[in-house]
Amino acid sequence: MSTTGRGLHGRVLDSLGPSITAGEYPAGSVLRTDELAQRFEVSRSVMREAVRVLESMHLVESRRRVGVTVLPEREWNVYDPQVIRWRLAGCERPRQLRSLTVLRSAVEPVAASLAARHATDEQRAELTACALGMVANSSGHKLDQYLFHDVAFHRVILTASGNEMFARLGDVVAEVLTGRTHHDVMFEDPDPAAVTLHVRLAEAVRARDAVRAESLTREITVGALQELDILAP
């Protein structure tokens, strides 16, 4: 599941990255490459490559005569899937989950609207197939199967929107949905109302009804927000 094992520098990242995103090193903390190399028992070359990656994520900044400085949270590339995974794995998980769910609630309705207009016939068919899969696994402790189809459903919507930026959020949505099922409050069986909404959404996309697709998706995301107690007073 994780990106681990892609070489020594990957191992270092899997250890150092989460430490930083977890706030273990406050913004402004200074690390030295040699010290880190020693700590992780790798050569300086490997450590430098790891630092370069962290730098490209704007988690740290490397400066001469100073060292590797941890950047403030506001600078981080919070859209980097790796960063998202690291934050979801740490104590920042609840906040990250909220941020991502709000993002979903903004993006998915528009994506659904676009999907209703631009989806291919195959995509429309796949969408209904996913909805059926959700229905079939909506009762009887088949959460994993349900989750699988749920993730696939939202992935199809985002991809079918025809917008590359939306499509790339498929992994994010997958993480959110997976996280919700496995770690957080998830009742024994999914909410029947949510299942129905997905079925109706698949129908709307099939019927090329953009406004209905958008509206239904909005209902779905509102449900997701409510689960996390993110309300609109």
Next chain:
Amino acid sequence: MSTTGRGLHGRVLDSLGPSITAGEYPAGSVLRTDELAQRFEVSRSVMREAVRVLESMHLVESRRRVGVTVLPEREWNVYDPQVIRWRLAGCERPRQLRSLTVLRSAVEPVAASLAARHATDEQRAELTACALGMVANSSGHKLDQYLFHDVAFHRVILTASGNEMFARLGDVVAEVLTGRTHHDVMFEDPDPAAVTLHVRLAEAVRARDAVRAESLTREITVGALQELDILAP
């Protein structure tokens, strides 16, 4: 402006990154580290660091006995500001601008709604200040001044939403607005209707009217979509 000059590996990236995002090397193309190092006249160490960064952006994949393989566009981290900048600088610019504008149209209304509820008093004040700045420079060939306030305006909205994911899109919006003004079709003076909308939006946020803020922002983003001939039939 660019991230250039931060070492040799940065120079290499500034040259190689845009080449890849421009599609100069089709997906599946294989590059060899040594060859690249020779071409850019840098040591293998530097080249490896550059490749690591490209790898973290999912632009390429490095495998033993094979080389550095260019990944298909669908794998790229299109939310990486660096990647966005590279693509905006290349021939993919129009498509990138459309994708980003659609993203804006999805995110900003929700962000404005949240900003109306969660903004601090300082942020509300700054917002009206930006709107006034836009009005003051809305006529008489003062496009740069107008742009400055426009960017600041949208940045405040995104930041005031309280959502870190939204806040990080400030740079993206800045790029889009700047690009629109400098390179693309931009009439001598900004559309007066758009200016009015910004003023009313600032008022709505000031009045904590979330639904009106969302609605007004939707009008603004619809305008942005229309400018790029992205219609909703």
Next chain:
DNA sequence: GAAACGCATAAGGTACGACGAATTCAAGGG
């Protein structure tokens, strides 16, 4: 005494060379 200058030093930046490891591909044998 304060400000400007300049040097020593500590950290990252770059280069090169050697070896190890893994994967692809082809040759050989069953």
Next chain:
DNA sequence: CCCTTGAATTCGTCGTACCTTATGCGTTTC
């Protein structure tokens, strides 16, 4: 025809040496 085996190739890792530069402090100067 398939499986095994080995050789070639490319990245992966390491270590060392040297360069570059920014910081911090001591010195000089007004």
